[in-house]
Amino acid sequence: MSVLVPQEQDFPTWYQDVIAKAQLAENGPVRGTMVIRPWGYAIWERLQAAIDERIKATGARNAYFPLLIPEAFMRREAEHVEGFSPELAVVTHGGGKELAEPAVVRPTSETIVNSSFARWISSYRDLPLLINQWANVVRWELRPRLFLRSSEFLWQEGHTAHTTREDAHAYALRILEEVYTDAMVQELAIPVFRGRKTEREKFAGAEISWSCEGVMRDGKALQMGTSHELGQNFARAFGIQFTDRDGQLRHVWQTSWGVSTRLLGAMIMVHGDDHGLRVPPRLAPIQAVVVVARAGEGVIESATAIVDELKRAGVRVELDDRVEVSLGRRLIDHELRGVPVRVELGPRDVAAGQAVLARRAQAAKETVPLRALAEIPQLLADDQATLLGQATALRDGRTRAAGSVEEAREIGGEGVARIPWRDCGVDGEERLAKAGVSVRCLVRADDEPVDDPDADGVDALAARAY
Amino acid sequence: MSVLVPQEQDFPTWYQDVIAKAQLAENGPVRGTMVIRPWGYAIWERLQAAIDERIKATGARNAYFPLLIPEAFMRREAEHVEGFSPELAVVTHGGGKELAEPAVVRPTSETIVNSSFARWISSYRDLPLLINQWANVVRWELRPRLFLRSSEFLWQEGHTAHTTREDAHAYALRILEEVYTDAMVQELAIPVFRGRKTEREKFAGAEISWSCEGVMRDGKALQMGTSHELGQNFARAFGIQFTDRDGQLRHVWQTSWGVSTRLLGAMIMVHGDDHGLRVPPRLAPIQAVVVVARAGEGVIESATAIVDELKRAGVRVELDDRVEVSLGRRLIDHELRGVPVRVELGPRDVAAGQAVLARRAQAAKETVPLRALAEIPQLLADDQATLLGQATALRDGRTRAAGSVEEAREIGGEGVARIPWRDCGVDGEERLAKAGVSVRCLVRADDEPVDDPDADGVDALAARAY
Numbered sequence: 042m043s044v045l046v047p048q049e050q051d052f053p054t055w056y057q058d059v060i061a062k063a064q065l066a067e068n069g070p071v072r073g074t075m076v077i078r079p080w081g082y083a084i085w086e087r088l089q090a091a092i093d094e095r096i097k098a099t100g101a102r103n104a105y106f107p108l109l110i111p112e113a114f115m116r117r118e119a120e121h122v123e124g125f126s127p128e129l130a131v132v133t134h135g136g137g138k139e140l141a142e143p144a145v146v147r148p149t150s151e152t153i154v155n156s157s158f159a160r161w162i163s164s165y166r167d168l169p170l171l172i173n174q175w176a177n178v179v180r181w182e183l184r185p186r187l188f189l190r191s192s193e194f195l196w197q198e199g200h201t202a203h204t205t206r207e208d209a210h211a212y213a214l215r216i217l218e219e220v221y222t223d224a225m226v227q228e229l230a231i232p233v234f235r236g237r238k239t240e241r242e243k244f245a246g247a248e249i250s251w252s253c254e255g256v257m258r259d260g261k262a263l264q265m266g267t268s269h270e271l272g273q274n275f276a277r278a279f280g281i282q283f284t285d286r287d288g289q290l291r292h293v294w295q296t297s298w299g300v301s302t303r304l305l306g307a308m309i310m311v312h313g314d315d316h317g318l319r320v321p322p323r324l325a326p327i328q329a330v331v332v333v334a335r336a337g338e339g340v341i342e343s344a345t346a347i348v349d350e351l352k353r354a355g356v357r358v359e360l361d362d363r364v365e366v367s368l369g370r371r372l373i374d375h376e377l378r379g380v381p382v383r384v385e386l387g388p389r390d391v392a393a394g395q396a397v398l399a400r401r402a403q404a405a406k407e408t409v410p411l412r413a414l415a416e417i418p419q420l421l422a423d424d425q426a427t428l429l430g431q432a433t434a435l436r437d438g439r440t441r442a443a444g445s446v447e448e449a450r451e452i453g454g455e456g457v458a459r460i461p462w463r464d465c466g467v468d469g470e471e472r473l474a475k476a477g478v479s480v481r482c483l484v485r486a487d488d489e490p491v492d493d494p495d496a497d498g499v500d501a502l503a504a505r506a507y
Numbered sequence: 508m509s510v511l512v513p514q515e516q517d518f519p520t521w522y523q524d525v526i527a528k529a530q531l532a533e534n535g536p537v538r539g540t541m542v543i544r545p546w547g548y549a550i551w552e553r554l555q556a557a558i559d560e561r562i563k564a565t566g567a568r569n570a571y572f573p574l575l576i577p578e579a580f581m582r583r584e585a586e587h588v589e590g591f592s593p594e595l596a597v598v599t600h601g602g603g604k605e606l607a608e609p610a611v612v613r614p615t616s617e618t619i620v621n622s623s624f625a626r627w628i629s630s631y632r633d634l635p636l637l638i639n640q641w642a643n644v645v646r647w648e649l650r651p652r653l654f655l656r657s658s659e660f661l662w663q664e665g666h667t668a669h670t671t672r673e674d675a676h677a678y679a680l681r682i683l684e685e686v687y688t689d690a691m692v693q694e695l696a697i698p699v700f701r702g703r704k705t706e707r708e709k710f711a712g713a714e715i716s717w718s719c720e721g722v723m724r725d726g727k728a729l730q731m732g733t734s735h736e737l738g739q740n741f742a743r744a745f746g747i748q749f750t751d752r753d754g755q756l757r758h759v760w761q762t763s764w765g766v767s768t769r770l771l772g773a774m775i776m777v778h779g780d781d782h783g784l785r786v787p788p789r790l791a792p793i794q795a796v797v798v799v800a801r802a803g804e805g806v807i808e809s810a811t812a813i814v815d816e817l818k819r820a821g822v823r824v825e826l827d828d829r830v831e832v833s834l835g836r837r838l839i840d841h842e843l844r845g846v847p848v849r850v851e852l853g854p855r856d857v858a859a860g861q862a863v864l865a866r867r868a869q870a871a872k873e874t875v876p877l878r879a880l881a882e883i884p885q886l887l888a889d890d891q892a893t894l895l896g897q898a899t900a901l902r903d904g905r906t907r908a909a910g911s912v913e914e915a916r917e918i919g920g921e922g923v924a925r926i927p928w929r930d931c932g933v934d935g936e937e938r939l940a941k942a943g944v945s946v947r948c949l950v951r952a953d954d955e956p957v958d959d960p961d962a963d964g965v966d967a968l969a970a971r972a973y
Binding site: 067069070071074075076077078079082083085086102103104105106107108109110111114126127128129130131132133134135136137143144146153156157160172176177179181182183192193195 | 533535536537540541542543544545548549551552568569570571572573574575576577580592593594595596597598599600601602603609610612619622623626638642643645647648649658659661
């Protein structure tokens with residue numbers, strides 16, 4: 042009778058299953074591409090707005106750079122081209138002719154953004170230059186997976202230039218904290234580890250990469266966002282110089298940072314259960330659905346009145362009066378889609394002045410007097426907090442200290458191992474990698490950013506990862 | 508001393524000039540591509556939000572379809588492939604290998620959307636299906652021009668499926684009227700001719716195309732938006748069928764419709780003058796700038812107080828306190844960017860309790876008591892109306908009746924000729940085309956949609972066009 046393959050039985054199949062049945066997304070015809078269906082896209086739009094607002098609050102402005110990049114641009118920064126070459130999609134023909142120079146479809150936009158920055162920046166007065174863009178990017182995927190690894194995905198990518206290394210460093214961390222971590226916790230209801238990437242795991246072309254890592258229900262980690270300090274690598278490659286206050290010509294210091302539709306994968310794998318999605322109320326396109334269980338005396342009128350009242354209270358609400366479809370089928374659909382609150386109403390309920398109230402964040406449903414529905418705005422806030430609490434318990438329950446690389450390998454096989462980086466090191470990291478366990482990031486016991494990986498009190502977080 | 512080449516002297520150069528100097532956009536490195544700079548993008552974001560709200564009000568939902576389309580998909584609808592083949596960008600390599608089947612970068616998404624629709628639609632209960640996406644598309648341009656004809660542009664494209672031809676027809680016209688025309692008039696302050704495309708000018712694959720056409724300051728017309736009735740062409744090509752109420756299997760009836768970043772080109776060419784842009788207040792990212800003319804006793808405090816008060820009144824306002832830059836330079840920049848209202852304040856103004864108020868929609872500036880600044884929200888509404896009034900006078904002044912094809916050719920050389928379609932016809936259209944004048948659309952004297960081009964009272968609007 043189960044609608045979905047249970048998570049315990051087969052988590053990857055459950056994941057595919059819930060994406061299909063909740064009508065979030067489906068595979069596109071070109072391998073690895075994805076169609077984001079209206080329900081999935083509406084969640085993304087809300088998340089995007091929440092992130093965009095936070096980005097703008099840091100002073101960054103949105104812009105748009107071209108999809109197509111001359112192949113030669115990619116080759117200017119040596120580590121960058123090495124990192125991305127295997128993933129490039131290349132346009133060789135345009136307008137019915139072979140192109141003199143092939144163009145790559147952007148896998149990320151450092152190169153093309155910086156070719157503009159070189160023209161836009163001449164003085165310290167032009168700095169900091171803080172730019173963001175919302176765009177699609179293409180990275181050819183050999184083992185694609187909806188939302189997690191798709192050949193095309195949607196994201197935002199920030200690109201900034203600063204007068205000093207310190208300013209770039211502070212801004213990269215500000216994005217990590219005030220934009221990414223805050224949006225993940227407040228909007229997605231997902232607590233994350235914030236840390237520094239190892240040399241092995243950092244971004245191609247960066248000096249330092251920072252990341253937010255979430256823990257999924259199957260114990261695997263998911264990189265949910267990254268913020269990079271690029272040093273002067275791209276500034277040198279693209280000749281981005283400014284006249285400083287002292288009249289000297291200097292290269293700028295840069296950052297880049299991004300989050301993508303991968304965040305929807307995190308939402309699914311952290312909050313979803315065997316009945317379907319559970320969309321955090323702040324992101325839910327529909328927060329409450331009022332279901333006419335059966336037609337009858339005054340039911341439609343009563344349901345419509347409830348919908349109107351909830352709308353006035355600022356709740357995003359939908360009326361489900363499709364009585365020609367079986368009630369069971371409809372309830373299953375609302376559970377699959379993860380609508381946070383459901384109100385069910387039949388003729389007997391209306392006569393008794395009551396309704397059935399079901400909350401997706403809780404297991405139970407209860408019969409309540411109609412006047413109790415006025416509390417739904419508060420219940421939605423409570424349920425948002427409940428999901429965050431559950432996700433925090435999940436993360437903490439899956440994270441355990443390891444005293445050796447051997448132990449880290451074992452713990453990391455089914456959760457997150459926390460091991461002093463000094464006890465792991467580059468050699469330990471390689472041994473873990475052979476067992477499919479990677480160091481997700483380096484953190485400190487006091488939760489401050491890691492400036493020196495080799496200092497006291499720096500731990501590695503090791504796990505299998507998506 | 509003029510900052511821009513005057514419009515009268517050389518309109519195309521003025522256009523390029525103002526885009527560069529107002530920092531709206533610049534050319535990308537791959538021929539025909541464009542970088543939209545923060546000021547240009549912020550205007551686009553506001554316009555996009557205004558259009559998106561109207562699209563959702565018609566019941567359509569947003570989704571996202573892949574950038575890359577299998578080449579074979581394009582070939583399924585004969586007229587469609589013929590229309591788009593010369594403009595395609597083709598990806599032949601991905602992930603370091605030559606692809607078994609090349610993929611085209613979407614020039615529009617009818618084919619890939621309809622391959623999904625074929626899976627999503629099975630019953631009349633699934634209809635109407637109303638989908639929109641915001642996306643980038645690529646059409647290789649031989650003579651590119653920023654915003655007007657760029658090889659990559661940003662747009663929305665709507666795709667819908669209906670049970671009947673009548674329903675599709677009504678929806679295509681609803682989009683033209685309630686979404687496009689309304690947004691152009693209310694937000695862009697541009698009046699448009701709404702009409703039906705001739706057979707020669709219609710969309711590749713459509714049965715009927717409708718369009719909105721604007722008149723620019725140089726007398727040329729600009730197609731600003733289109734809404735197409737696709738009939739059952741794509742439904743047959745992609746096998747989109749539904750079981751109707753009577754149990755019969757039928758093909759759906761479809762529409763598609765789009766507007767793009769080209770609308771920014773219209774804004775520039777309708778409202779811009781020899782001093783720069785004039786951004787309609789409803790779209791202006793900054794509606795008012797408070798300029799500290801010179802530092803001095805209480806000036807910064809007074810300017811800051813004005814900014815705070817305007818913010819509280821809901822005005823998007825910016826403080827310009829860069830006294831290290833010459834006042835002349837700063838005023839020119841604000842005029843170039845087209846900021847609707849400017850308040851200038853120096854020490855003597857503060858002492859006298861007054862400020863200089865300049866409105867971009869008017870030629871003059873005046874000294875006013877500080878308390879008069881409370882009227883700025885109303886002035887912004889007035890200026891929005893002023894721009895619409897001026898644009899309407901421009902359009903009507905440039906439009907003249909023609910009694911013959913010969914006369915239409917003359918009038919159309921410098922404005923819009925209105926000629927009875929019966930006096931023009933397909934032959935006349937071809938003669939006009941040889942002179943660089945095209946029939947932009949067919950309209951009726953009573954402004955109702957043209958169902959029969961050959962009926963009484965149908966006029967052709969003929970002009971040179973971008």
